[in-house]
Amino acid sequence: xxxxxxxxxxxxxxxxxxxxxxxxxxxxxxxxxxxxxxxxxxxxxxxxxxxxxxxxxxxxxxxxxxxxxxxxxxxxxxxxxxxxxxxxxxxxxxxxxxxxxxxxxxxxxxxxxxxxxxxxxxxxxxxxxxxxxxxxxxxxxxxxxxxxxxxxxxxxxxxxxxxxxxxxxxxxxxxxxxxxxxxxxxxxxxxxxxxxxxxxxxxxxxxxxxxxxxxxxxxxxxxxxxxxxxxxxxxxxxxxxxxxxxxxxxxxxxxxxxxxxxxxxxxxxxxxxxxxx
Numbered sequence: 001x002x003x004x005x006x007x008x009x010x011x012x013x014x015x016x017x018x019x020x021x022x023x024x025x026x027x028x029x030x031x032x033x034x035x036x037x038x039x040x041x042x043x044x045x046x047x048x049x050x051x052x053x054x055x056x057x058x059x060x061x062x063x064x065x066x067x068x069x070x071x072x073x074x075x076x077x078x079x080x081x082x083x084x085x086x087x088x089x090x091x092x093x094x095x096x097x098x099x100x101x102x103x104x105x106x107x108x109x110x111x112x113x114x115x116x117x118x119x120x121x122x123x124x125x126x127x128x129x130x131x132x133x134x135x136x137x138x139x140x141x142x143x144x145x146x147x148x149x150x151x152x153x154x155x156x157x158x159x160x161x162x163x164x165x166x167x168x169x170x171x172x173x174x175x176x177x178x179x180x181x182x183x184x185x186x187x188x189x190x191x192x193x194x195x196x197x198x199x200x201x202x203x204x205x206x207x208x209x210x211x212x213x214x215x216x217x218x219x220x221x222x223x224x225x226x227x228x229x230x231x232x233x234x235x236x237x238x239x240x241x242x243x244x245x246x247x248x249x250x251x252x253x254x255x256x257x258x259x260x261x262x263x264x265x266x267x268x269x270x271x272x273x274x275x276x277x
Contacts, residue, residue: 002049003061009042010098011091012068013075020083023091028148031087032131035094036124043101043120047113050105058108065106069203072099073210080217086134086150089217090127093176096214097123103203104191111197113273115190118265122175122183122258129251130172133165136238149235155221157230162237166225168252173218175255178211183258190266 008015023031054061076096083089101123104116137149137158149155159166175184188211192204240248258265 003064006042006046006049007068010039010046010101011095012098012102013072013095014068016072016075016095016098019095020088020091023094024085024087024150028087028131028135032128032135035090035131036127039094039098040120040124043105043116046105047116050108051113055108062106062108065102066200066203069099069102069106070206072096072102073206074099077210077213080214083217084152086152086155086221089152089221090130090134093214093217094127096210097176099210100188100191100207103195103200103207106200106203107191107194107198109194109198110270110273111194112191114266114269115187115194117272118190118262118269119187121265121269122187122254125251125254126172126175126184129248129255130169130176132240132244132247132251133169133172135244136165136240137235138238139235152221152224154235156224156228158224158235158237159226161230165237168248170222170225171252171255173221175259177215177218179215181259183255183262186259186262190269 004015008018011019023035026034050058050061073096076092076094076099080089080092080096083092101116101119104112104119106112107115134150135148137155139147139149139154159170171182175182178184178188188207192207195201195204195207
């Protein structure tokens with residue numbers, strides 16, 4: 001029952017049903033907070049339960065978490081392909097990332113903990129930056145700036161009209177896809193290598209295949225922004241506030257720096273698991 005509650009909070013399948021509706025319906029700043037901070041806190045609690053409270057029961061809960069991890073990666077990656085709302089797409093993306101994180105949890109040792117902590121750090125910044133940009137893309141209403149433009153058709157041609165915003169969003173999408181030289185690639189490497197080193201190569205294989213599927217819908221948005229002409233439902237990028245601009249710039253810096261020099265974060269992540277035997 002404790003596991004069900006925690007897996008519900010991280011958005012793992014089959015306890016993920018609430019995620020896309022809440023992500024789409026909530027105000028985008030709230031969605032960004034839930035997608036990043038709530039997931040980090042929930043995985044922190046899950047790590048404490050698995051590694052500290054019940055370390056001797058790993059053979060009991062391990063098979064169940066294996067099934068949840070595989071189902072979560074597949075559900076998140078496959079269903080995201082058919083989404084036409086950018087917030088729902090990012091919701092299913094977050095579900096897939098929960099599955100990737102569970103592969104690190106199931107390594108059941110210090111390497112797994114450090115990999116999960118590394119992944120949570122970089123994923124948190126990438127997600128906050130992505131939703132900050134989503135909050136800026138708005139309908140071109142009569143006053144020039146209408147409501148949020150979350151339908152993918154409204155993002156067509158954004159790269160030509162607003163190259164800076166589209167470029168930053170492209171960076172975050174590439175990081176989520178796990179493209180080399182981004183923080184997302186190093187995060188996936190950390191959790192998948194931890195799983196392989198402890199015999200969970202099946203989980204890592206499913207994770208790699210799910211990442212390849214997920215790359216399709218990330219690249220689809222990039223192609224839409226740069227290689228499609230704007231449709232009837234045009235959009236504009238609102239002037240960001242100081243807080244929003246700071247969040248985007250900080251997320252860009254973390255995504256690039258950690259992707260190029262991951263050792264700046266691997267050391268602290270390894271030190272954080274020193275409490276384990």
